[in-house]
Amino acid sequence: MVVNESHKGLIIFIAKRVALLALVLLGVSVITFTVSRVAVPDPTRAWAGPRASQSTIDALIAKFHLHEPIYVQFYYYVVGILHGDWGSDPSTGQPVLESILLYLPATIELTTAALLVVIAVGIPLGVAAATHRNKLQDHVSRVTALTGVASPPFVVALLLQLVFFYYLHVFPDSGGRISPLIQAPARVTGFLILDSILAGNLVALTSALQHIIMPAIALGFLNLGLMSRLVRASMLDSLASDYVRTAKAKGVTKLVVTYKHAFRNALIQPVTVLSVYVAYMLGGSVVIESIFDWPGLGYFAAQSIFNFDLPAVMGVTLIFAIGVVVVNLAADILYAILDPRIRLG
Amino acid sequence: MSEAILRIRNLRLVFESMQGRFHALNGVNLDLAAGEVLGVVGESGCGKSSLALSTIGLLPTPPAKLIKGSEILFKGQNLLALNDTEMERLRGTGIAMIFQEPLTSLNPIFTIGDQLSEAVRIAAIRQNSSLGTSKKSAKEEYREESISWLKKVGLPDPESALQRYPHELSGGMRQRVMISMALAEKPALMLADEPTSFLDVTTQAQILRLTASLVHEAGASVMIISHDLAVVAQIADRVVVMYAGVVVEDAPIPEIYEKPLHPYTQALLSCLPKQGGKKRLEMIPGSPPSLRKAPQGCPYAPRCAFAKDVCVRETPEMKEISPVHRVACVLY
């Protein structure tokens, strides 16, 4: 295959974006630094705990270089982060990074599942709303979008639990990722679903799938409707475009016009917005994971907030920011792949 | 008279919008003979694009409404009586259309090759033919046919052009691609809506020459639409002048230059810069009528230097001045 200008453009585009990533992450760390050391009235107390002894505090002052100018502190802060020192829980002494890595896979799993919900329901709903304008499908899409945006995440989660767990007994017997009565498979990737598949454990897989559905729906619901509105608008633009008219003039059948010519173009913008939804979802996960007892970063964050554990909260904030930045990059790259016009700029 | 491939009778079209009714076409009658190149000339808003879109059935139908009594006969069949599927089947291989702006008219996310082979494939499937006698796969055959078409329209380096995206080509090249896509389906009738408006004058001439020769080779009939008589004159055999949704004059090209009969045609010709002439460019005073009101009387009357009382009251009928020259004006 000929490697044409367009492909070269894509590679350069990606390279530029990755370089930008480092810069953005630096900016992110400036903010986390400011919040965790500067904004806090008494950083040593926050990081050592209220009952720490004077010697512990002195050690911390030395460690964080608190008597030195701010930019020196910042330098050591960044160095520390890169070396994996993200602080430790003031009461238990547990290193924050360790906890984060422990809880991370569950959140990635849940967020991915929620994204799948948004894509699998939101996109078809949007297409239906576009092709059946002002009819039932369109109204459903509009109402879902409005309620999704206006709902506090705990209302959605609690309602789902009430209706499905309690009244209808549809879904699983407990919170968490898997039934407590089942032996979980060996932790290979940390992704329960994958691990179950790898271990060939069908019972565990079923239980894991049953447990992920509700929290995924709760998390996805916030953005589902929005996605459908976006897809709808995009589809309507696409269907009214000149190139769709040309396709029809060529004698292309209505179905192919809608799904090959219009849909693929319409998909570009909504797909790139998914990264923004990930950001919303990470925020929502704090509440939703707690309600469903889903042991992910959101759950960890909620516990840490409750305990006013600043190092842990900062750690979660940092990892979420890194996540958002990476996902944004992925979305940009996806955009360049889907739309050849972007690559050459 | 040779077999008429397209006969339009009493075509009336309105657009319904929130601002009211818009009378786009008010009783258009025209014939197009097989193998003929017909030019349709008129100012913006005279209805010429709507004429083409009605023929190929691509009017946006909620706002657009064809009035009963309109007839568009293609090879004897009334297109307005066909349902969606039947009309769809005619498009591409029966009636093809190329548009004004090739950048937006080509799908930005598919390669030229993809879009061209799509046209080739549709033609092949409809004609139920295989393109070659060798044992190559259909895809290979489509690709080869695409390359040969790109060569025919004069695209340099067709093989690599196949991999390119529309935004990577120049305006002239894109329009050539559009032409190749239309002709690849071997249509009997090709509609060209202002195909050269977005091109510079030199490229315009090239494209028109190319279109003329390819169309002649294929034996297709062409309706070429333009606001510019000079453009149309380069390739048309005959021209039809439109004003405010009706045809006002219908004559072969040489005759329309030597003996323009309708006052509007005369005014149009006097607007053309004459070669080597020092004459100032004249404009036709006034502006086209608002199409909000139902038409009454001759639409050109308000601007006509020769207007009489009867012009405002009665709509002039098309009269045959000679076997090839017709005009709708009370003066004759």
Add this chain to the structure above:
Amino acid sequence: MAASLDRHEIFTTLRILAKDPLAVMGTLIAVAFIGTTAAVALFGNFITPYDPNHADLNLIFLPISSKHIMGTDFLGRDIFSRVLVAAPIDAQIAFTIVGVSAFVGILLGSAAGYFGGKIDETIMRVTDMFLAFPTLVLAVAVAVALGPGVGHLIEANLVVWWPVYARMARAGSLSLRETQFVEAARAAGLSSVAVIRKHILPNNISPILVYATLDIGNAILYTSVLSYLGLGAQPPQAEWGRLVFDGQVYLTRAWWVPLMPGLVILLVALGFCLLGDALRDALDPRYRR
């Protein structure tokens, strides 16, 4: 170009809004919310059907009825009264957050767009840094760092709210910078500040207004989530999000205890969303003819 803010335009907007049932509903909800807040702020507990703090263990977990339209909670307190009395807090917080951050954001953004160059660059880099965070998470982090309490909650939210307004103001400012009346004003010798104040801001206002309306609903959501998590308003001060948290454990036994306050949050947020949406459509120049 978006509509500017003069009397004729305002009346046209109101007329368009009056025709849309969803807009009317949204407006009613928003007005009801503000009205209730004002009433409670002025009259306190006198205006509620029952004393929101009166606990009566004989009346616990009473379901929804005509006597207790939202039922009673785990201490026998009337939930509707508690919901009413908690309204002012959210109103105060939401309007403060949106108001102050809009003000700051507009200032910075207009300046960035108008002056361009280094000022623009700096301000844009800063907003980028903030926008890299999931907003809720950053607000939470700042709130934890600052400590509990309503004041800290407001401050924490201000930090994350302003960048969006800055962006919008900048965009509008950039496009308005090159227009003729700005040129004329500059030629007449008007100082930059005056130009911004007199010419750029008023013409920029409608998308920002639309967004601010939507944002009030958003702010109420954020406040309730933060309170739910234990930040912000502390007991015994009633706050809707907190009420949900307190009642959560009784979900299966008396679902109205956590869900009634929750649905109220939903309703109010929905009201502002509808209003904001309708406002956006009404101000869309394509509709105004």
